[in-house]
Amino acid sequence: MPYAAKGPAPAFGRFLTFDHITFIVGNARQAAAHYCVHFGFTPFAYKGLETGSRDIASHVVKLNDIVLEFQSPLKPDHPADLTGHLTKHGDAIKVVAFAVEDIEAIVQTAKDAGAQVVQDVEEEFEGGDGGSVKTAVFAPFGDTVHKLVERTADFKGRFMPGYEQPDLKIHRLLEALPPAPLLAIDHLVGCQPDAQLEPVVNWYERALNFHRFWSVDDSQIHTEYSALRTTVIANWEETIKMPIVEPAPGLRKSQVHEFVEYFGGCGVQHVALRTEDIISAIQILQSRGVEFLKTPPVYYQKIRELLSKSPVTVLEDLEVLEKLNILLDFDDTGYLLQIFTKPLQDRPTHFLEIIQRRKHQGFGAGNIKTLFEAVEYEQERRGNLVTEVKG
Structure with missing residues (x-):
C-alpha cells in the first residue's frame, strides 16, 4: 500500500477543501429531511418557487463542516440535465464541489491541459454589499461534475447568492434527538467500469494538478468471489482525497460491478464522514434509525490475533467495536x-461511511475483504451475487 510522493506546490491556485456535495433527487424536501432526522444535519439554505427559482428546488443541510445540497427539478422535462440525471441514475450525487483560491488560474491550467469546461468562471453577487461567489464547473468522469467555489471575504449570503433562510419548523423535532458528532468529509469514492481507473486518475493529474496519494491492487483487495483496484488522488495539501476504484476480474459480480450496473455508469459511490468518537457516533446514529452493514464474527478473532503481534495499542474497547460492527x-x-x-x-x-483516524492515513485496505464479504451477503439477498459476465 505505497504512499506516493508529491511534486512541488502549484505556482498558482489552491484547492482548500470539499465545499459541498449536490444530490439530484426526486423530492429534495424529503431527502433533506431524511439526512436531518437520521444523520443529524440541520436546514441551512433554500431556494425554490418562493425565492424566485422557477426550475429547481434546492434544500441545503449542514452538520459542522459537512454541507449537502439536494436538488429536484420542478418541471417534468426541465432542466434537462437534472431530469436526465434523475431518470438514468436515480437519487444520486452529481456535483462534488471544492473550495478554492485563485479560481481563474486553476481554470486556465485545466483548459491548457485540455480539460472539458462545462461552465467557465462566473461571478454571482449577493444583494446590497453582500459580496460575491465565483464558480466554474468541470466534467471529470461520466455525469459527475466538479464545481470550483471561491467566495469573497465579505460574502454574507447563505451558501450561494439567491439562497435564503430555510423553514426551520423541523428544528423542534431535531432538538429532541441526540446530536451526531460528525465533523467533515474525509474522502469520497468514485466507481469506474473495468479499465477506466487509469484514464480518470490521469485526468486529475493533468487537469487539476492532483497527485497519486495511495494505491492497492486486486492482489491485496479480494475475496473468494470478487476484487478491486484503487488509486487515491489528492490535492497538493492533501486536504481533499478521492479513491478511484474499478472492479478486477472475479468469479462473480463485485460491489463495484453492482454499483456501475444500477447507477448506469461511473459515479460517486460513497462519502466518508469523519468523527473523533466513532463509538458515540454509531450509537447515536443507530438510535436515529441508521442501518449499518454487519461484520462476520470471525473478523474480530483475526483482529485480536494480529493486534497481539503489533506495536499499536487500540484505545477503544474491542468488545464494544465488535458489538457495533466497527472495522x-x-x-x-x-x-x-x-x-x-x-x-x-x-x-x-x-451509501455513507463513518471513519475515525488515529495516526493512520490509509483507507482500510485490510478491511475491504471483510467489507466485500458483508456486501456480498447483502448482494446475495438482493439476487445480485451472480456469475460475472465476461466481455
Missing part, C-alpha cells in the same frame, strides 16, 4: 476505525 485497520504507526451504512435508497448505489 479496524492498522499499521505500525496507528490505526483507523470505520463502518459503512446500507444503501440509502432502493437502488444499491449510494
Whole structure:
C-alpha cells in the first residue's frame, strides 16, 4: 500500500477543501429531511418557487463542516440535465464541489491541459454589499461534475447568492434527538467500469494538478468471489482525497460491478464522514434509525490475533467495536476505525461511511475483504451475487 510522493506546490491556485456535495433527487424536501432526522444535519439554505427559482428546488443541510445540497427539478422535462440525471441514475450525487483560491488560474491550467469546461468562471453577487461567489464547473468522469467555489471575504449570503433562510419548523423535532458528532468529509469514492481507473486518475493529474496519494491492487483487495483496484488522488495539501476504484476480474459480480450496473455508469459511490468518537457516533446514529452493514464474527478473532503481534495499542474497547460492527485497520504507526451504512435508497448505489483516524492515513485496505464479504451477503439477498459476465 505505497504512499506516493508529491511534486512541488502549484505556482498558482489552491484547492482548500470539499465545499459541498449536490444530490439530484426526486423530492429534495424529503431527502433533506431524511439526512436531518437520521444523520443529524440541520436546514441551512433554500431556494425554490418562493425565492424566485422557477426550475429547481434546492434544500441545503449542514452538520459542522459537512454541507449537502439536494436538488429536484420542478418541471417534468426541465432542466434537462437534472431530469436526465434523475431518470438514468436515480437519487444520486452529481456535483462534488471544492473550495478554492485563485479560481481563474486553476481554470486556465485545466483548459491548457485540455480539460472539458462545462461552465467557465462566473461571478454571482449577493444583494446590497453582500459580496460575491465565483464558480466554474468541470466534467471529470461520466455525469459527475466538479464545481470550483471561491467566495469573497465579505460574502454574507447563505451558501450561494439567491439562497435564503430555510423553514426551520423541523428544528423542534431535531432538538429532541441526540446530536451526531460528525465533523467533515474525509474522502469520497468514485466507481469506474473495468479499465477506466487509469484514464480518470490521469485526468486529475493533468487537469487539476492532483497527485497519486495511495494505491492497492486486486492482489491485496479480494475475496473468494470478487476484487478491486484503487488509486487515491489528492490535492497538493492533501486536504481533499478521492479513491478511484474499478472492479478486477472475479468469479462473480463485485460491489463495484453492482454499483456501475444500477447507477448506469461511473459515479460517486460513497462519502466518508469523519468523527473523533466513532463509538458515540454509531450509537447515536443507530438510535436515529441508521442501518449499518454487519461484520462476520470471525473478523474480530483475526483482529485480536494480529493486534497481539503489533506495536499499536487500540484505545477503544474491542468488545464494544465488535458489538457495533466497527472495522479496524492498522499499521505500525496507528490505526483507523470505520463502518459503512446500507444503501440509502432502493437502488444499491449510494451509501455513507463513518471513519475515525488515529495516526493512520490509509483507507482500510485490510478491511475491504471483510467489507466485500458483508456486501456480498447483502448482494446475495438482493439476487445480485451472480456469475460475472465476461466481455
